[in-house]
Amino acid sequence: MNMPGVREDALDDVSSKVWDVLVVGAGPAGALAAVNLARLGHAVLLVDAKEFPRDKVCGGCLNSRGQALLSHCGLAETLERCGRTPVQFLRMAYGRRRAEWPLTGMVAVNRSQFDAVLVEEAVTSGARFCSRTFARVLDDGDDGDDRMRMVQLNRGADSAVASAKVVLAADGLARSSLRLLPGFSSRINRRSRIGLGAVVEDPGQAYPRGRLTMAVSRHGYVGVTGTADGRLNIGAAVDADSLTEAAPADVIRDILSSCGLSVPESVSQGNWCGTPALTRQGTRFAARRLFVLGDAIGYVEPFSGEGMSWAMLTSILSIPFAQAAVAGWKDWLAVDWERSLQRKVLRESWSCRQLSRLVRIPSLAVLSMWACRKMPGLPGGLAKRIGDRPIHGLPPIVPGSCCPVSGPHYRRTGSLSRMLRHERLTGSTEPTRGH
């Protein structure tokens, strides 16, 4: 692991104690949770399957909401350490049609550095980190120890079982840590696209820094930004079918050239990474001593560029829940977490779903480009709606304090009777969807 100040713990060491919090996945959701909970004085273990720093398919654009969330956690300066570059213009290309609008408050970061810097912050704040460690949350069923959750850890030939008072699953789209748990599948949209990404050399000036170029075609879209170190960050969402007959670099080349945009030679030499199907929705977000965060909850498509801020928002919202669970598990914490996600986050993904529809239907894409040209204030307004929405009700992150959870939702919302009926019927206090 090439990260100064971060040492790798042996699996035997991390399995010899009960952690307050075990966080699976060191993307923005998991690493930020680890920073905050370690700063609040908890014993935190953060694990990630990859060797860090690692590449991640991402356009690397962080909206003003994401920046505000980092400031809320006292981490605004981390952006300077990962090549923060303002993105002032959005250029959209569809076929031969072009449009360009100013953007406010958007910055581009080097995604691999961004995640590594958050992990370094977590370690500096007292968390322990295990990279190259694949985690599976165990289904301890009715016989399990009620005071903790067990997690199977595997690193190469080594394996161990770690235990924690609460587990945060922030393992991204595939939710691979939850596969042993019944009911934790994802509903995958059958028309879902696949994410592709690479950082490549920039031989020319076709994609200058400060401008995000989006090339849209029937088979997907490609976003290109110039990075602080003079390279190009390319992120794309493409139809799965297009990858059955062509290599990722060819698909990217086709989309860029169908819009008459320059295709750098370096695209063919790029180290292309892919994602599983993007558009999906988790079926459950919590269970006993377990909360799900970030992309593992569900994801639409990257077009609106709000994935990192969504991940960080869920991470911050989970802090009081994790703290309360460390103090003592109550079944209503799981019910309230699902409720709080439905209220605050899932409703907000509405605009993202509408935008992704716009770029899928060619006539709508053309119409919306025409509308945006006629009404130059429209794209700015849309970007503001998505990226600048005020964030209410964030828990304060004050070291040494415990943020209160608002209280059992089912009592406040009058659904207690439903909960009790469920308990009577099933003999279980575990929440189900619909509560």
Ligand SMILES: Cc1cc2nc3c(=O)[nH]c(=O)nc-3n(C[C@H](O)[C@H](O)[C@H](O)COP(=O)(O)OP(=O)(O)OC[C@H]3O[C@@H](n4cnc5c(N)ncnc54)[C@H](O)[C@@H]3O)c2cc1C
């Ligand atoms: C093409 C594309 C472009 C995008 N562009 C943007 C953009 O410009 N701006 C933006 O804000 N968002 C963008 N996104 C979305 C953004 O990348 C994600 O929303 C964000 O990374 C989610 O963060 P996360 O922490 O939930 O998950 P991730 O960042 O995916 O992190 C999950 C981590 O969990 C680890 N992991 C997985 N399984 C296990 C396991 N079993 N055990 C241990 N570790 C595990 C993984 O190695 C990974 O490090 C884009 C996405 C795509 C596909």
